Amino acid sequence: MSLMERRLIRETSFGLTSKLWQISWLYVLLLCALASVGYVALYSAAGGSSEPYAARHMLRFAFGLTLMLCIALVDIRFIARLSWPAYAGGVILLLLVMKMGHVGKGAQRWIDIGGMLWQPSELMKLVLVLALASWFHKASWERMGNPLFLIPPAVAVLVPVGLILKEPNLGTAVITAVVGFVVFLGAGVRWWKVALLVALVALVAPIAYDHLHDYQRARITTFLNPESDPLGAGYNIIQSRIALGSGGMWGKGFLQGTQGHLNFLPEKQTDFIFTMLAEEFGLVGGLALLGLLCLIILGGMFIGLRCRHQYGRLVALGISTNFFMYVFVNVAMVMGAIPVGGVPLPLVSHGGSAMIMVMIGFGLLMSVHVHRDVEFSDGRDEI
Structure with a gap:
């Protein structure tokens, strides 16, 4: 019997039952709690009805949770081998969007797959993490210091x-x-190299601004001075601030938010769902939700710290950072701290494709946790 055959037999003995026990069910419970908050918020956004948002939200979450658990059982080494093919597939989907994508609200971001609109850019963030983790897996300090290796x-x-x-x-x-x-x-890239790249981006920012679309420049102008167009581009952020302030410490009560239920608050079921929750449950409710989100982010980071292989650590770091950026951009946006960008609050906002992609990311994170002690035989060559 060959070495490869003995290895496959040994790996197969690590059966599905053992893997199910290895899943962090506490982390799964946190995700269920966050999705439940989303159900409550969407129930309120519909004026006290489970249709059309809340019921679909939970059905999508149930599907996403099942998908997450299935991915969690897949050997992380098998996922590692698919990293670059998955990246190539993501780039192809982005190119297809440019050629035949669905146009909505002035942007061509979606592609119709199975009768449902998907944003390949959401998938691209995940496969990019896998590809980078594959590249940097077990890279030596000497290779990390070589600029050609980083190109x-x-x-x-x-x-x-x-x-x-x-x-x-x-x-x-x-x-x-x-x-x-x-x-x-x-992965260990030195700070000064990243700082140099950030400085380069800052230098080209004025040129990039001149090439932005009109609505993108309007968002930046509105961010700097929302009152300059209170009934136009500045309307959303002004109403969001009013709703946040009117909630006070304890909020107006469930289903009692005036800005949301009198339809002053725009996109209350998607981009501005946090604002509606803060109006009804106040500062205390908003901080409680942020606390739950922080636990999920820190839990993902902790999974990475416990992993014995570099590939898993980098995947956990990338997935956790992606989730953090969702939260940061959405919450900062509704508070007026950054320009409005149309980023949903994960597992809380209404939306199908975004939720499924987030749950796929958590499935990858859980696979890292389940297979945290496996060994990669010879670094990147195996991948």
Whole structure:
């Protein structure tokens, strides 16, 4: 019997039952709690009805949870081998969006698959993490210090960022870039190299601003001075601030939010779901939700710290950073701290494709946890 055959037999003995016990069910419980908060918020957004948002939200979460658990059982080494093919598939989908994507609200970001609109840019963030983790897996300090070694992963980040900017989707492009550079840092790339790149981005920012679409420049102008167009571009953020302030310490009560239920608050079931919750449950409710989100983020980081192999650590770091960026951009946006970018609050906002992609990410994270002690035989060559 060959060495490979004996190895496969040994790995197969690590059966599904053992893997199910290895899943962090406490982490799964946190995700269920967050989805339940989303159900309550969407029930309120519909005026006290489970239709059309809340019931679909929970059905999608149930499907996403099942998908997450299935991915968690897949050997992380098998996922590692698929990292670059998955990345190539993601780039192909982005190119297809440019050629035959669905156009909505002035942007061409979606593609129809199975009768449902999907954003390949959401999938791209996940497969980018896998590809970068595969590249940096067990890379020595000498190779990390070689600029030539860093060119392929840098290009791997810039290609999807450029394609996403063409859709146009500035918010997702920025998140994709941040996730990529965080993985760079986690892999051991020296800070000064990342700082040099950030400085370069700052230098070209004025040129990039001149090439933004009109609505993107309007968002930046509105962010700096919302009152300059209170009934137009500044309306959303002004109403969001009013709703946040009117909630006070304890809120107006469930189903009692005036800004949301009198339809002053725009997109209350998607982008501004946090504002509606804060109006009804106040500062205390908002902080409680942020606390739950922080537990999920820190839990993902802890899973990475417990992993024995570099590939899993980098995947956990990238997935956790992606989730953090969702939360940061959405909450900062509704507070007026950054320009409005159309980023949902994960597992709380209404939306199917975004939730499924988030749950796929958590499935990858859980696979890292389940297979945290496995061994990669010879580094990147195995991948």
